[in-house]
Amino acid sequence: MSLLPPQIQQTIEEFSKLPGIGPKSAERLTFHLLRSSKASPEGLGRSLVQLKTELKYCSDCEMVTLQDKCPICTDSSRDRSTILVVEDPLDVIAFERASYKGVYHVLHGVLSPIDGMGPQQLKLAELLQRCRAGGVDEVIVATNPDIEGEATATYIRQQLEGIVFKVTRLAHGLPMGADIEFADQVTLKESLAGRRSL
Ligand SMILES: [Zn+2]
Secondary structure, eight states: OOOOHHHHHHHHHHTTTTTTTOOHHHHHHHHHHHOOOOOOHHHHHHHHHHHHHHHHEOOOTOOEEEESSSSTTTTTTTTEEEEESSHHHHHHHHHTTTOOEEEEOOSSSBBBBGGGGGGGGGHHHHHHHHHHTSSSOOOOOOOSSSSSHHHHHHHHHHHHHHTOEEEOOOOSSSSSOOOOGOOEEEEEEHHHHHHEEE
């Protein structure tokens, strides 16, 4: 029988479900929350509940939003004929800093069989549906330049064959293994400008 109260056990178990958190880290985080005067378990709990109950995914681009559609998709000045496909919502923020004027599609991950991420786990069907609806001239695939990102880009190109004529990939201004979320705006602007056919 464990000497630890069940509240502590449960918190450790919940932390252990998060990616990259092993049992040791889960214990450390739990006891940190318990002891620290700065960390606020109430604030953390409230934020986590709000995260799941108040946030939605945009019905067009799958970006996180509070409304049915995100502010980018409801902005009539954006070019809706160009869709930039990214892995994560934070990549959208990065491209917004790089003055991109089209719209986005957030996949919420990349193909990675080892992590159980197949086409069904990504927002790929939604992308195909958008493209099939018409009015899309170009799809720019901006997944990260690593093995999973490249495999995902190739898969998307195959899926879009016969649906979208122009499918492009960011130029190699981004080094292999780079993370778009952390790329600076000059590099992103250049890689957008120099995009190539996929
Ligand atoms: Zn949107």
